[in-house]
Amino acid sequence: MVLSAADKSNVKACWGKIGSHAGDYGTEALERTFCCFPTTKTYFHHFDLSHGSAQVKAHGQKVADALTQAVAHINDLPNALSALSDLHAYKLRVDPVNFKLLSHCLLVTLACHHPAEFTPAVHASLDKFFSAVSTVLTSKYR
Amino acid sequence: MMVNMSLATCLGNSSRALKVSDFPPAMVLSHRLLVVYPWTQRFFDNFGNLSSTSAIMGNPKVKAHGKKVLTSFGDAIKNMDNLKGAFAKLSELHCDKLHVDPENFRLLGNVLVIILASHFGKEFTPDMQAMWQKLVAGVATALAHKYH
Numbered sequence: 001m002v003l004s005a006a007d008k009s010n011v012k013a014c015w016g017k018i019g020s021h022a023g024d025y026g027t028e029a030l031e032r033t034f035c036c037f038p039t040t041k042t043y044f045h046h047f048d049l050s051h052g053s054a055q056v057k058a059h060g061q062k063v064a065d066a067l068t069q070a071v072a073h074i075n076d077l078p079n080a081l082s083a084l085s086d087l088h089a090y091k092l093r094v095d096p097v098n099f100k101l102l103s104h105c106l107l108v109t110l111a112c113h114h115p116a117e118f119t120p121a122v123h124a125s126l127d128k129f130f131s132a133v134s135t136v137l138t139s140k141y142r
Numbered sequence: 143m144m145v146n147m148s149l150a151t152c153l154g155n156s157s158r159a160l161k162v163s164d165f166p167p168a169m170v171l172s173h174r175l176l177v178v179y180p181w182t183q184r185f186f187d188n189f190g191n192l193s194s195t196s197a198i199m200g201n202p203k204v205k206a207h208g209k210k211v212l213t214s215f216g217d218a219i220k221n222m223d224n225l226k227g228a229f230a231k232l233s234e235l236h237c238d239k240l241h242v243d244p245e246n247f248r249l250l251g252n253v254l255v256i257i258l259a260s261h262f263g264k265e266f267t268p269d270m271q272a273m274w275q276k277l278v279a280g281v282a283t284a285l286a287h288k289y290h
Contacts, residue, residue: 028268035268036275104252108259108271115260120170120177121195123256127178 001128008074010125014110014117015071022068025109027060032105040098063102070133081136089140096141099134106130172208173199175253182246211250218281225284233288244286251278 003011018025033040034049034056047055066084073080088094107126111118176183176198183192189203198204214232221228236242255274259266 032268032271036272104255105271107256108266111256111259112263112266115263118256118260120174120199123174124178 001131003074003125003128003132006121007125007128010122011071011074011129014114014122014126015068017114017117018110021113022064023057023061025060025106025113026062026064026067027057029102029106029109030056030060030063032108033102036105037098037101040101043092043094043098067106067133070129074129077132077136078139081133085137085140088137093141096134096138099130099137103127103130103134170199170208171211171250171254171257172204173201174257175250176204178253179249182249185240185242185246212254215254215277215281218277218284222277222280225280226287229281229284230288233285236285237289244282244289247282247285248279251275251282254278 015022031051034044041049044059047053047059049056066081069080070077078085107123107130110126111123176186176192177195186192186204186207189201189207191197191201192204214229217228218225236244255271255278258274259271262270
């Protein structure tokens with residue numbers, strides 16, 4: 001699945017509107033993931049996962065910053081995310097199924113906070129974008 | 143998958159709040175599925191014009207299908223202690239007559255969750271989402287149960 005020019009434009013516009021809320025949304029998406037899909041917590045057994053946790057907040061910011069970078073380099077995701085791809089392949093080794101779960105919760109978070117912008121076309125573009133990011137992050141797994 | 147009483151109460155309350163049968167997002171459930179996951183259109187050849195987003199959004203058969211599906215979810219909430227029983231006939235239909243890959247039930251379930259999120263906004267808390275995720279997963283499993 002390839003990102004069309006319209007997809008890239010939709011993603012950039014949507015992420016631009018999010019602005020400084022990106023970190024909050026990253027955190028909320030993580031909270032939703034842990035809440036809805038408890039198996040995902042196995043990767044964070046060393047974290048305090050209670051509501052309002054500073055560790056989850058920091059990690060949410062990290063995820064958001066990485067996505068902001070990905071949006072800025074949407075024409076060359078493999079290069080832009082190369083270091084993160086190595087990290088996930090060789091160190092973190094998060095099972096690929098979990099990227100879909102986090103991606104879904106990112107979409108839910110955005111739908112909650114920006115319902116008017118979250119048209120079917122934008123929804124589709126974002127879904128494709130998160131899927132593309134996930135593919136890059138798991139590309140070196142084997 | 144066991145669906146407990148507090149989930150039943152919460153879903154019952156939220157679906158009453160939704161007035162499921164005339165829920166505006168019911169109008170868009172199938173539309174959104176067909177636009178976001180275009181390959182799902184393969185099951186709707188007899189629905190007429192699905193050639194563009196606007197064609198899909200304006201298609202009355204698509205809207206009617208969305209209402210049917212959402213009514214089924216309403217039934218699911220009333221039968222949460224026996225989803226497999228409640229959906230047995232529909233499961234046979236989807237396998238034997240409609241030939242739908244059960245993965246599509248999961249896609250539809252997630253689209254429903256996203257539509258609820260955009261309708262309820264901040265009220266759609268992580269806990270609320272978790273309950274709906276359990277329900278859509280239960281329905282997807284029940285619909286796949288009679289497959290052979």
